[in-house]
Amino acid sequence: MSTTCLAAAKRFIVKVGSTLVTNNGQGLDLNAISEWARQVAQLRQEGKEVLLVSSGAIAFGMQRLGWRQRPKAVHELQACAAIGQMGLVQVYENAFVRHGLATAQILLTHEDLADRKRYLNARATLTALLALGVVPIINENDTVVTDEIKFGDNDTLGALVANLIDADALIILTDQQGLYTADPRHDPNATLVSEAHAGDPALETMAGGAGSGIGKGGMITKILAAKRAASSGAHTAIASGREKDVMLRLARGEALGTLLVSGTPTLNARKQWIADHLQVSGRLILDAGAVKALSAGKSLLPVGVVDVQGEFERGALVICLSPEGKEIARGLINYSSGDARRIARHASADIEALLGYEYEAEIIHRDNLMTR
Structure with a gap:
């Protein structure tokens, strides 16, 4: 299957990582956020629906506090998130309003998507926002979670949101070109994996561990997120957020980064999950x-x-x-x-x-x- 599966997609989850949002921890990258807003606005004009899952609250909070290393204490992480989230949503709001688009802040925890009542409430809210032409900006509610703040990541959150609202595609933007057969920083023979089936066990071996001290995830969390998204039929693209017009090019079917294909139709997978689990x-x-x-x-x-x-x-x-x-x-x-x-x-x-x-x-x- 080629990237035409992305060209046919109508509803996208786009996840941007902390390293991109904060320019490697130097502070919010206003130019990058402005570019993402421009691309989302253009996708909206082309009839696509886009939900943005953005990391960066903790990293930006660290920067505003002058902390160079990610703290380990939960209360300090939560304080960073509370401080950073304020600036993060303001920047996104300013970026999107220039294109005539309203935004909405949505803070979720994994429990919100595990509890059936809260699951339906979140789904109804997101569906209503999309119908109103609003761009949801989603982040994990790091000011109140505990285990999630230590072990969670927004790659997983992006996949859960893809499951939640029956997205056709999950785009994970990172500071890497995509998934390589080995870590290219250590293996000169590593090659880019252009396409594979989500859930292939060999991908987890290739992915390795976390790649940045700024963010929490790494390539392994992206591979696992793609596997989770595939369970409800969403295809996943992992690509560099620093590529020019990366969202637009992926949405038009251009081969960029790594495409991880789901083999299950979206609605059928969701209904099967309801029926069996x-x-x-x-x-x-x-x-x-x-x-x-x-x-x-x-x-x-x-x-x-x-x-x-x-x-x-x-x-x-x-x-x-x-x-x-x-x-x-x-x-x-x-x-x-x-x-x-x-x-x-x-x-x-x-x-x-x-x-x-x-x-x-x-x-x-x-x-x-x-x-x-």
Whole structure:
């Protein structure tokens, strides 16, 4: 497969590392951030959706504090993140506003994406921002996490966000040209890997360890991130963020850096994950009209729900049953069991009056449904 898979992509996650954002720890690289904003703006004009995952808060906080080495104490790392995040988002906001684009700061932890309710909330927020034409600037919430701040990295976060919003491609921009067969700093015979299948065990052997004292990751975290992104169908490109127009060239299918290809269609992989890897928390009994709608690939509306069985929270996995008790589908529900019972057999237009709020018009959206 060639890089045409990137040319066909519509939704991109672009991750930029600390070394690039802070110009090797010298301070925020305003020119680089300005260039990335220009490229994102152009991609938007070409009909692409872009979410930016940016490292740099801790590194910039270190620079503002005059610290040359990354501290090891968690509270000092969190202080660096709090200080650095302020300047980081201001720079991004100023860079994008020059192109008429609004930005939104999104701070996530791994727990946000592991908890089903928070997962759905994050997904809904990001989807709404994209629909509004806003560019989300995403970072790990380093001011509150503990283990993640010691062991986490934004390569992994980029992959998790790709899974979260069904991205077609993950672009990881780094200070290296891509993945080499060995460390080119030590092996003159090392060659660039132009294309491979994400998840190939040989890639992890090639990747080695962390490459910079500024950032937390390294090539190995990028290889593992590509493997994770591939589980939901996203292809990954690892390329130098210092290449001119790197985002635009990759999005147009130019061969740059290393392309790690996923072999699974995006939506099918996501639905298979829903079907196989989550514990069922409840059941919905549907009427014949709802069964027919789900069979046609439509969302489940509350009017088609006859009965709600079990106790569960928003975001839980529930089974959808026909009037005869046959499993028709399973999916992530937008409402808790109590609220689902209150809106069952009612039109979507009645949800706000019944509950005093409305998450979604659908009780389960078709993107979160796996039909049998």
